[in-house]
Amino acid sequence: MIKVIVKPNAIELPAGAVVRVPGTWQDYQAMLEHLGDRTSPRIKYRDGELLLMVPLPEHGKQLDIIMDMVKVLLRHQGLRFDSYHETTMDLPEHSGVIPDHFFYIGELPVVGKRRIDWSNDPPPNLAIECDITSFTSVNDYLPYRVSELWIIRRQKIEIYQFQDERYILVQQSQFFPGFDLNAIFTECISDAYQLGSGAIDKLSDRYPRQS
Numbered sequence: 001m002i003k004v005i006v007k008p009n010a011i012e013l014p015a016g017a018v019v020r021v022p023g024t025w026q027d028y029q030a031m032l033e034h035l036g037d038r039t040s041p042r043i044k045y046r047d048g049e050l051l052l053m054v055p056l057p058e059h060g061k062q063l064d065i066i067m068d069m070v071k072v073l074l075r076h077q078g079l080r081f082d083s084y085h086e087t088t089m090d091l092p093e094h095s096g097v098i099p100d101h102f103f104y105i106g107e108l109p110v111v112g113k114r115r116i117d118w119s120n121d122p123p124p125n126l127a128i129e130c131d132i133t134s135f136t137s138v139n140d141y142l143p144y145r146v147s148e149l150w151i152i153r154r155q156k157i158e159i160y161q162f163q164d165e166r167y168i169l170v171q172q173s174q175f176f177p178g179f180d181l182n183a184i185f186t187e188c189i190s191d192a193y194q195l196g197s198g199a200i201d202k203l204s205d206r207y208p209r210q211s
Contacts, residue, residue: 017041023050025093032088032096044140045096062152063100063130065188068200070128073176073184074105078210082108089118095143102127102146105175118144126150126175138167148174155189157181 028045035043044051067083074081082104090096102124104110109122123146129136130152138160141149149160149167159181160167161174173181184203191199 017052017054019052021050021052022048024048025096028096042098043096044098045090046140047094061192062155062189063128065192065199066128066130066150066152066157066185067101069185069188069203070101070103070126072200072203072207073179074103075209076207077176079105079175080108081105082111084124087116089116089144091118091143095140097140097144099127099141100129123147128152141167152185155186157185 023045025045028043028050031043031050035041041052041054067085071081071083084102086098086100087102088096088098089102103126104122105125107122110116113121123144125147127141127144127146127148128150136151138149138151141162142165145162147162149162150173151158151160159170159173161170162168173179188199188203191202195202
């Protein structure tokens, strides 16, 4: 029998579990406070609903690879960036989501800020979620107007761009023109299982930092 407990002060879920329960914004805030610095389970709030997910080990592996890959390719293009890991994006009483990673690219409007005001500060250019358990919906990001969203599913990068108040699936990233991101990602995953951290060293040799 699988044990599942979902209360503001007690959350117990098995690895890989995805749970959807009715809940208020206050419930969401109470759960985040209870979790503190822990990153599992992941919690989202949509109007009147809480979604909880416990990542699988594969989630962390793919996330590490995609984060390092993005940084290597940005440096190769000579682009400045500011990156944030598992930082809560929230609009009180309406939406709360924690992307695996997000980037400001080029312009860095929130550098030095201790807290981002999602009602007033500019949104990130790129948000990334590694979705092993079908937890992620592009609609989660509509309130934040993030320019580009990547969802990693079945070791493939799905690229969505914010256009006309919705997210459109596209083939090419606006931040990495000319790069076959899925081919690079697939190669990095294969190399990571053989070379460990050497996979990113290999990628850095192939795409050196622009001086």
